[in-house]
Amino acid sequence: MNATAPIPQDGTTNLDMDGLSRILFGHAAFQYLNAACELGLPELLGKKEGLTREEIRDALELQERAVDILLLGCTSLGITIKRDGRYRLAEVIESLMDQGDWQRFKDTVAFEQYIVYEGQLDFTDSLRENRNVGLRRVRGSGRDLYHRLSENPHLEQVFYRYMCSWSELANRHLAEKLDLVGCEHLLDCGGGDAVNAIALARANPDLRITVFEIPASASIAEKKIAQAGLGEQISVVTGDMFRDPLPTGCDVVMFAHQLVIWTPEENTALLRRAYEALPEGGRLVIFNSMSDDEGDGPIVAALDSVYFASLPAEGGMIYSWGQHEECLRAAGFRSTERIPFPGWTPHGVIVATK
Ligand SMILES: C[S@@+](CC[C@H](N)C(=O)[O-])C[C@H]1O[C@@H](n2cnc3c(N)ncnc32)[C@H](O)[C@@H]1O
Structure with a gap:
């Protein structure tokens, strides 16, 4: 899949097979981003000239197959760039780091992973019923997500970290x-x-x-x-x-x-x-x-x-x-x-x- 192919952003762009495939596997693309964040791959690569697969494997303490999957996904998505057998970070991530916004971006990734992901499994039913069917997946009896957060300390922490970061952006x-x-x-x-x-x-x-x-x-x-x-x-x-x-x-x-x-x-x-x-x-x-x-x-x-x-x-x-x-x-x-x-x-x- 071509990492640089544009995803259509307006009603005038024709969706091609590459763009459609990216939508089909959009959830998997996000999982590569989330795994890279949770494993610390961007911080490891940082501003370095580039690390080999073996250096990344050892630093992240991953098995052979696991590092192959991670680098296959991250590189084909453009999160990492492979040149002469060495991996480095996408420029856009480097600039988020330079601007001091990388942690804010990561807080947003964690929010998507731990709060949004499960709830959006009910998106179709939510459209059909014109209400937030996904709230059933959050423990508690509060009338909305905000009135349930204090019953779910991990979600509350992820939510307010994200809210702070999203606001600060x-x-x-x-x-x-x-x-x-x-x-x-x-x-x-x-x-x-x-x-x-x-x-x-x-x-x-x-x-x-x-x-x-x-x-x-x-x-x-x-x-x-x-x-x-x-x-x-x-x-x-x-x-x-x-x-x-x-x-x-x-x-x-x-x-x-x-x-x-x-x-x-x-x-x-x-x-x-x-x-x-x-x-x-x-x-x-x-x-x-x-x-x-x-x-x-x-x-x-x-x-x-x-x-x-x-x-x-x-x-x-x-x-x-x-x-x-x-x-x-x-x-x-x-x-x-x-x-x-x-x-x-x-x-x-x-x-x-x-
Ligand atoms: C999406 S957050 C936005 C927080 C903050 N304004 C920001 O931009 O970072 C929505 C906030 O509204 C609060 N909230 C929800 N329902 C409320 C209500 N009925 N009365 C007062 N605050 C409420 C929530 O507790 C939550 O902190």
């Missing part, structure tokens, strides 16, 4: 492009481990931030805020954003990686609650991945939607910019602004005003 742009001059108090609804609150607090030292989280996850945020030394600037309030009153006194409400989880009706209900909590002129910020209004990409938005369809909650997907804007209008907001972010994740921000 994009929140450097959030901190840079979101103009909060003149804003006093931001409410981060469903703020997770406070990763985005911490980034915004550092970028805006005069801004107060309240993270609103369910009781089961609030302690994770409290710990991270204390570690960052930002306890004076960021506070945590526990509650259910669908049922409890939102904390008052904020002039900005942010939903980060939040409005990809719920149905459009639930998103509109959340936005209405935020609208009611905001003063006239107050701002609403949606920060997450977005799909194109044409409904044909980008590919990361499309592939990530399998998770949102199958697992976390009854509705959800990587909605288009336009779908979010429709919910904002239905909730009463006027003037919306789109800010697409650069980078390989399809992140962006929509800012709306009351």
Whole structure:
């Protein structure tokens, strides 16, 4: 299989047999990536000139057949490059390492492996029934994935590591492009481990931030805020954003990686609650991945939607910019602004005003 053959990314590209085979064996391609990460192959190769098969075998403590399989897969997929009998890393992985994003990428791989993989086995049924059938594979009785995580400590750890890393891959742009001059108090609804609150607090030292989280996850945020030394600037309030009153006194409400989880009706209900909590002129910020209004990409938005369809909650997907804007209008907001972010994740921000 040709590792460089493009996977069609829009409705105009003709899928060939090579591309179709890559989709057919997509799960196996991912397993090579995951195994390389778990075995430490990228770190071993690092910036080296190249290691032989035998050096890799010995360093990773693999048997002959196992190292042959690993290198066959990694090399045919382009994760490793073989030249003159020596293996080195793909340039794209080297640059993730150079940028300090490699651990963040690996946290995303672990999330796909330990949380997404099993749940998406129910993707077809989830489409048929228009609900997250895959949640049945996560132990517990909570009404959604988030209300089950504390019953599954390993999953909880994998989830919040990933959530932190996935946010950090994009929140450097959030901190840079979101103009909060003149804003006093931001409410981060469903703020997770406070990763985005911490980034915004550092970028805006005069801004107060309240993270609103369910009781089961609030302690994770409290710990991270204390570690960052930002306890004076960021506070945590526990509650259910669908049922409890939102904390008052904020002039900005942010939903980060939040409005990809719920149905459009639930998103509109959340936005209405935020609208009611905001003063006239107050701002609403949606920060997450977005799909194109044409409904044909980008590919990361499309592939990530399998998770949102199958697992976390009854509705959800990587909605288009336009779908979010429709919910904002239905909730009463006027003037919306789109800010697409650069980078390989399809992140962006929509800012709306009351
Ligand atoms: C996908 S995570 C996003 C976390 C964080 N905003 C980020 O971008 O990294 C969704 C978060 O929403 C929280 N959450 C889910 N349902 C909630 C509810 N009803 N009320 C408050 N928070 C909720 C979850 O506990 C989880 O931490």
